[in-house]
Amino acid sequence: MKIAKLVGRNLGRRKARSVMTVLGVAAALCLLVAVDSLASGLAGALQSEDGARSLVVYRKNRYCPQTSILPEHYGARIAAVDGVESLLPVQVFLNNCRASLDLVVFHGAPPEEALAQRDLRLVAGSLDGYVSERDGALVGRSFAARRGLEPGDRFRFGDVDVRISGVFASSDSTQEGVVLVHLAGLQRAARRLGSVTQFDVRVAEGADPKAVAQRIDALFATAEEPTDTRPKSAHLESATADLVEMLRLGRWLALACLVVVLTLVANTVWMGVQERVRELGVLRAMGFREGHVLRLVLGEAVLLSALGAALGVGGALLVLRFTHISIGTEGIAIPLEADAMVALRGAALALLAGAAAGLLPALQSARRPVVEALHA
Amino acid sequence: MSLIELRGVTRRYTKGEHTVAPLVDVDLDIEAGEFFVLLGPSGSGKTTLLNLLAGIDRPDGGSVVVGGTDVGAGRSKDLARWRAAHVGYVFQRANLVPVLTAQENVEMPLWLTDLPAKERSRRAALALSAVGLLERAAHLPKQLSGGQEQRVAIARAIVADPELIVADEPTGSLDGESAEAVLRLLARLCTERGKTIVMVTHDQHAASYGTRLVRLEKGQLTAVEVAPR
Numbered sequence: 029m030k031i032a033k034l035v036g037r038n039l040g041r042r043k044a045r046s047v048m049t050v051l052g053v054a055a056a057l058c059l060l061v062a063v064d065s066l067a068s069g070l071a072g073a074l075q076s077e078d079g080a081r082s083l084v085v086y087r088k089n090r091y092c093p094q095t096s097i098l099p100e101h102y103g104a105r106i107a108a109v110d111g112v113e114s115l116l117p118v119q120v121f122l123n124n125c126r127a128s129l130d131l132v133v134f135h136g137a138p139p140e141e142a143l144a145q146r147d148l149r150l151v152a153g154s155l156d157g158y159v160s161e162r163d164g165a166l167v168g169r170s171f172a173a174r175r176g177l178e179p180g181d182r183f184r185f186g187d188v189d190v191r192i193s194g195v196f197a198s199s200d201s202t203q204e205g206v207v208l209v210h211l212a213g214l215q216r217a218a219r220r221l222g223s224v225t226q227f228d229v230r231v232a233e234g235a236d237p238k239a240v241a242q243r244i245d246a247l248f249a250t251a252e253e254p255t256d257t258r259p260k261s262a263h264l265e266s267a268t269a270d271l272v273e274m275l276r277l278g279r280w281l282a283l284a285c286l287v288v289v290l291t292l293v294a295n296t297v298w299m300g301v302q303e304r305v306r307e308l309g310v311l312r313a314m315g316f317r318e319g320h321v322l323r324l325v326l327g328e329a330v331l332l333s334a335l336g337a338a339l340g341v342g343g344a345l346l347v348l349r350f351t352h353i354s355i356g357t358e359g360i361a362i363p364l365e366a367d368a369m370v371a372l373r374g375a376a377l378a379l380l381a382g383a384a385a386g387l388l389p390a391l392q393s394a395r396r397p398v399v400e401a402l403h404a
Numbered sequence: 405m406s407l408i409e410l411r412g413v414t415r416r417y418t419k420g421e422h423t424v425a426p427l428v429d430v431d432l433d434i435e436a437g438e439f440f441v442l443l444g445p446s447g448s449g450k451t452t453l454l455n456l457l458a459g460i461d462r463p464d465g466g467s468v469v470v471g472g473t474d475v476g477a478g479r480s481k482d483l484a485r486w487r488a489a490h491v492g493y494v495f496q497r498a499n500l501v502p503v504l505t506a507q508e509n510v511e512m513p514l515w516l517t518d519l520p521a522k523e524r525s526r527r528a529a530l531a532l533s534a535v536g537l538l539e540r541a542a543h544l545p546k547q548l549s550g551g552q553e554q555r556v557a558i559a560r561a562i563v564a565d566p567e568l569i570v571a572d573e574p575t576g577s578l579d580g581e582s583a584e585a586v587l588r589l590l591a592r593l594c595t596e597r598g599k600t601i602v603m604v605t606h607d608q609h610a611a612s613y614g615t616r617l618v619r620l621e622k623g624q625l626t627a628v629e630v631a632p633r
Contacts, residue, residue, distance in 0.1 A: 030515035031515070033508075034501070034503075036506070037503035037504065038503060040503060041502070041503055045577075060578060109628065306499065307499065307501060310493075310499040311512075312460070312484065312518075313458065313460050313487065313493045314426065314487070314488065314512065314513050314560075315484050315485065315486075315487040315488025315489070315491075315516050316484065316488075316516065317480075317481045317484040317485070318484075319481070319482060320480065320516075398455075398460040398461070399455055399460055399461045402455075402460075402495075
């Protein structure tokens with residue numbers, strides 16, 4: 029505690045330098061947390077609980093909802109396939125098939141079936157308007173927060189004009205970025221009457237999802253619009269492949285952030301100890317041991333990075349919490365999930381980088397002969 | 405037995421291609437309670453000798469025994485512990501930590517003890533009181549004059565109640581009045597508290613406060629007669 033008092037005061041000697049270092053560390057940590065949040069969001073989306081028993085029937089060789097067009101009447105034949113428990117025809121309408129920070133995704137589906145098949149928990153408003161009114165809609169929690177939508181609001185996008193009946197949460201994070209509307213209304217707005225983008229299939233308990241997928245695809249193998257049926261997790265993996273690539277780049281950026289933290293802190297601490305070589309020598313002459321000097325200098329490095337981490341991680345958490353940023357591709361919105369683990373990981377990495385940055389100047393200061401330090 | 409015993413002490417430095425030996429086979433005894441003054445020209449090895457006594461440097465040959473401890477041997481951390489308990493060092497400049505108050509600066513050597521905060525604070529206040537600066541306890545070094553800073557440094561040197569106080573030209577950067585105050589303070593510590601003072605100076609007036617004067621020149625010590633003050 030006694031050394032800690034000096035650690036804190038020492039950072040106040042060159043306030044501007046310390047503040048700039050802390051801000052630099054904070055900026056780097058903000059970026060690092062953003063990348064980690066995307067990784068966490070992506071991992072969460074791909075590890076959806078019901079992924080194992082859910083299949084997505086898509087148009088073969090199509091990779092974007094705007095080009096996947098299947099006749100709606102396929103539904104009846106798919107529902108009759110052995111092992112299919114339930115089926116949800118879904119028309120997807122979106123503003124952008126490529127990677128986007130402001131993805132708007134409408135899922136048009138029969139309301140009762142959507143409520144039965146999807147894991148939705150109403151957090152505001154009511155279901156009545158959605159079920160009974162043709163322009164009723166439910167919006168996912170993160171989309172509502174991002175767009176500032178509340179029950180009773182109207183939301184218009186292109187030719188789609190809906191009234192928000194309620195806001196829902198879901199254990200499937202990708203659902204929380206979706207606007208759920210009536211199938212017929214969306215088909216009209218998208219000028220795709222009689223067709224859907226995909227069928228969400230629920231496999232019966234005990235049935236082999238792979239075998240069910242093969243049976244479905246075999247039904248339409250020679251049709252004009254052949255299907256490609258995959259487990260939901262595989263479908264998501266395929267749809268988010270671009271994001272995974274971006275994430276790979278993001279991880280390099282995160283590594284660069286850590287190097288920035290290390291360099292900033294090392295530079296500041298190094299300059300700090302160079303300016304007071306004699307003072308550290310006086311401490312040693314007084315009886316302070318090498319370990320005390322080591323702790324003092326390391327403490328300064330760790331405190332700088334801790335302040336930066338607190339500011340950067342805290343700032344990133346606040347921004348992500350209140351803006352509900354998500355990144356979408358091919359109609360799948362991946363929320364940036366900054367949970368406690370992401371925060372702890374960011375802070376721990378910053379502290380480790382700070383300690384590593386302070387190690388060399390700390391060792392050099394601690395091991396410098398006292399007489400040499402006093403003559404500096 | 406003397407408080408300080410130097411036997412056959414040699415200290416050499418390498419400067420570039422040359423080896424300098426400011427101390428060659430030096431023998432010296434200093435009794436407890438002495439105000440010992442070391443005189444000599446610049447570069448004669450006065451500070452080197454002081455550093456050896458304070459246990460922050462080691463001889464290349466011979467032994468330096470202070471209060472029964474061979475301070476030329478032992479591990480670095482053991483010597484640091486020994487210094488904290490037995491030596492107070494006063495430098496030419498006060499070398500106070502600029503971000504700590506006078507009280508906190510004085511308290512620093514006590515950080516190395518197990519004393520509770522209250523007791524540390526009490527002892528620091530006593531030390532500041534002894535140098536006449538208790539009312540300046542909350543001031544930062546930049547708010548003190550040069551003489552006051554040096555007195556705070558003396559308070560820092562005595563706060564842990566060491567037997568030995570080494571002072572390396574403690575008045576070298578002070579004006580006449582401040583220098584006089586510092587010298588009187590050191591003399592009082594010697595006469596009233598029984599501290600052993602070893603002071604390096606090249607100022608004859610400062611030297612006149614000593615009870616024994618020795619000149620160091622060309623690696624050898626020679627006694628100097630003390631003129632009565």
